[in-house]
Amino acid sequence: MSTAPRSDEATTPPTIGMVGGGQLARMSHQAAIALGVHLRVLAASVDDAAALVSPAKALGDPGDPEDLRRFADGVDVVTFDHELVDLDALAAIERDGLAATRPSAEALRFATDKAHQRRRFAAAGLPLPxxxxxxxxxxxxxxxxxxxxxxxxxxxxxxxxxxxxxxxxxxxxxxxxxxxxxxxxxxxxxxxxxAVSIVREMAVVVVRSPDGTERSYPVTETVQVDGICRETITPARVPEDVAAEARRIAEQAAEVAGAVGLIAVELFHDGEAVTINEVATRPHNSGHWSIEGAVTSQFENHLRAVAGLPLGDTQQLAPVVVSANVLGHADGRDPVQHLAGALAVPGAHVHLYGKGPRPGRKLGHVTVLADSLDDARQRARSAVAALGDPVPEVD
Ligand SMILES: Nc1ncnc2c1ncn2[C@@H]1O[C@H](COP(=O)(O)OP(=O)(O)OP(=O)(O)O)[C@@H](O)[C@H]1O
Ligand SMILES: [Mg+2]
Known part of the structure; x- marks a missing residue:
């Protein structure tokens, strides 16, 4: 499975097993349906966001070596919706050839251990705080x-x-x-x-094939409030040379990490330099905009990459794409009961994750494609205000 199939060759795509049953697995499942690819999820509970919608679920603890092994044994490729995995067990799965692990335990360690990540990126000469x-x-x-x-x-x-x-x-x-x-x-x-004097916080989603082929998405600005991403703006409001630099750094980081599938690279711009904050070796909140806003969504590209299929076009489909996160409202409202209010907003693409409505919890997101930032932002925010905690008025 290490060599990509020729485009004129008949091959059955591998069965993919995603470890973790959260919203990232749920949205990956939607992409798998479109492609007709088999995706199984390893969820902790039947109430997990992805377990609620996936007929092919296994229940277990990804931190438990036995559960992970049993799951890997039933699929061709193991991939992840979160990083809370027993890396030794994963390395043993690789070694014993139970399934292809994409990303590998070695690449996943970049995401589970920020100190390891910093050491490796520093050794490769990548810019860091x-x-x-x-x-x-x-x-x-x-x-x-x-x-x-x-x-x-x-x-x-x-x-x-x-x-x-x-x-x-x-x-x-x-x-x-x-x-x-x-x-x-x-x-x-x-x-x-x-403490970096952040002018813009950015993320670049990169998709990487087992053979090292890479494509990056346009640079996304992540608007963080109290350490949580509330909104993303694509393209980021940074000069073109800064965006190009951010993409170049992210693509190099993907290579250094040896990522397969998606890797999201979070970056700071302090007005002068671009530095790497951290990486996640999986689909990422900063790439949700790509579901409607790019030719190929991050979820589809992740599946394509881990399945060894050709990567899809990452180009953006509108001048501005804004995604705003639906965080649980303090009044405990269930966003699904307020769908009508959100869907009354023209062009609002609503995604709800089926999660229990706890205050501050990420319950969904809304994406709007527009010609101007003000228009996209205003519509995304008004749909979110109906569903959950309103996005604070920040720049
Ligand atoms: N050195 C820094 N200087 C200024 N702000 C920082 C710094 N490091 C982190 N932050 C802020 O804190 C946020 C969270 O930090 P970081 O991304 O390391 O944590 P995390 O909890 O792993 O993030 P995630 O929300 O991606 O899971 C950052 O997005 C940024 O806004
Ligand atoms: Mg972060």
Whole structure:
């Protein structure tokens, strides 16, 4: 399966198994339906977003080596909707030839371990915020002193949606955090880094084939509020040379990580330099716009890549594409009960993930294609306001 089929050759596409039953697996499932490709999901519960819609689901814990192995044994290719996977078990699956793992355990480690990621990207000469990785309290304090205040501290493993990231104003706050992160086993590995004066936060989604063929999507701007992505704007509001630089860096990062399938590269622009924040080796929130907004969606391209099929065109279909996330409203409303309000907005493409409506939880997104940013943004926001927490009025 390592060589792509010739376009005039008859081959049965592999059965793909996606580990994780969240919204990314749910939207991958939609893409699989269109292609007629078999997708199975390994979900933790029958109520998971993808388990609700997939007839071919297995229930199990991706962190449990036995569950992962059993799942891999029933498919040709294993891929992922999240990174919380036992990497040793995955490496054993590769070694024993139970299934092709795309991405590999080695590539996935870039996403599960931010310290590993930083070391590998730094060694490859990729631009990063000034930082230090350490498991030593004194070294962490020294690094913060050198980098200056405020300083950012992140745990190397286990963070998502801003959990595991702290901006600290002074030494007292740092000491308190380091104390909290210390157990009998010592300090959990952290990255201490400069607080970047972010002008624009961006993401570039890159799709990569097993043979190394790569395509990147146009640069997306991610509007973050309190560490959570609320809105994406494509193309990002950055000069053309900055966008080109961002794509070049992202494509190189994909290569260094040895990604197969999608890799989303989160980047900062501080008005002068572009630096890499982090990567995720799977479909990503910053690529949801591509479902309606690009010739080929990120989900379809991920499936194409991991199946060894030709990659699809990543071009954007309208001058501006805005996607806004539906986060659970404080009043606990179920967005599906407010569909009418959202669908009354012209051109609003509504996606709901079937998840229980908890305040602040990502429950869906809305995408609008338009000729102008104001128009796209205003329509996406008004549909989101009907469904969940309104997007704050930020630039
Ligand atoms: N060095 C930094 N300087 C300034 N802001 C930062 C820095 N690092 C992170 N942030 C802010 O915090 C957000 C979350 O950080 P990061 O992406 O590392 O965490 P995460 O929890 O893994 O993210 P995700 O939401 O992608 O799961 C970033 O999107 C950015 O807005
Ligand atoms: Mg992030």
């Amino acid at each position: 000034r930082h230090r990785t350490t498991t030593d309290v004194d070294e962490a304090r020294r690094a913060a002193g050198e980098l200056g205040w405020p300083v950012v501290v992140k745990t190397a493993r286990g963070g998502y949606d801003g959990r595991g990231v702290w901006v600290l104003a002074d030494e007292a706050q740092l000491d308190e955090l380091l104390h909290d992160l210390t157990t009998d086993a010592g300090l959990a590995e952290v990255i201490v880094e400069e």
